[in-house]
Amino acid sequence: MANFALIDTKGRVLQTTFVPNEHESDGNAYLNSMGLSGTWIKTSFNTRSGVHYNHYPVLSAGVLVHYFAVPDGGTPFRKNYAAPGFFYDATRDAFIAAKPPYASWLLNETSGMWIPPVDYPMDGGFYTWNESTVSWTYVMPMSAYAASMGM
Numbered sequence: 126m127a128n129f130a131l132i133d134t135k136g137r138v139l140q141t142t143f144v145p146n147e148h149e150s151d152g153n154a155y156l157n158s159m160g161l162s163g164t165w166i167k168t169s170f171n172t173r174s175g176v177h178y179n180h181y182p183v184l185s186a187g188v189l190v191h192y193f194a195v196p197d198g199g200t201p202f203r204k205n206y207a208a209p210g211f212f213y214d215a216t217r218d219a220f221i222a223a224k225p226p227y228a229s230w231l232l233n234e235t236s237g238m239w240i241p242p243v244d245y246p247m248d249g250g251f252y253t254w255n256e257s258t259v260s261w262t263y264v265m266p267m268s269a270y271a272a273s274m275g276m
Contacts, residue, residue, distance in 0.1 A: 127152055129165040130207030130220065138211045138220065141168065166213050168220060169202035175236040177201045204237025227256045 127147050131139045142161070146152045149167040156165045171178050177199030180192040204219035205211065211220045219237045224230065230239045243260055246252055251270035252261035264270070 128168050128170050128206070129153070129156060130168045130211075130213065131156075131161070131163050131165055132213045133163075136213040136215065138207045138209055138213065139163075140209060141207055166207070167202075168207035170206050171199065172201040172203065173205055174238050175201050175204050175233075225254075227254060229256060229259050 126143065126145055128141055128143055129152050130141045133139055142156070144152045144155055146155055152167060153165045157163075169177075171180065173194075176196050178194040179197040179199070180194050183190045183193050203213075204217070204221065207213065207220040208222075211222050213219075214221050217234075217237070221232065221237045222239060224232075225239050227241070229242050231242070232238075233240050241254060241261075246261055246263075249267050251264045251267050253264055255262040265273075
């Protein structure tokens with residue numbers, strides 16, 4: 126069993142799907158035989174930010190609520206799980222999110238993620254990125270932001 130991403134001619138991920146075959150060439154052929162033509166690239170649900178995870182079910186009253194992801198030391202596959210809007214970079218053999226609209230952010234080659242030149246403040250506040258000052262701008266306390274989102 127494996128996950129595959131459909132990419133366009135520019136490498137943009139259009140959709141992902143699950144197939145019953147692990148091998149990339151067989152999975153691609155299988156999807157094309159099902160009428161899903163195009164270029165399909167294998168992706169790993171267990172890989173995010175260049176780290177391989179194992180997923181453990183979290184149950185409430187016997188009902189699956191979500192999965193808890195734990196880094197397991199496994200080999201990450203193509204940096205990130207492909208998602209619509211990501212790009213497949215054939216040179217890096219990696220799925221990478223679309224670049225944020227900030228010239229100052231750089232691609233971290235290990236994680237395959239775009240990172241700001243200044244770390245996000247960890248003081249309990251909610252911030253937005255300000256490209257003109259190349260810094261984080263305080264908006265409100267995180268608790269107020271969560272309340273405004275109905276959390």
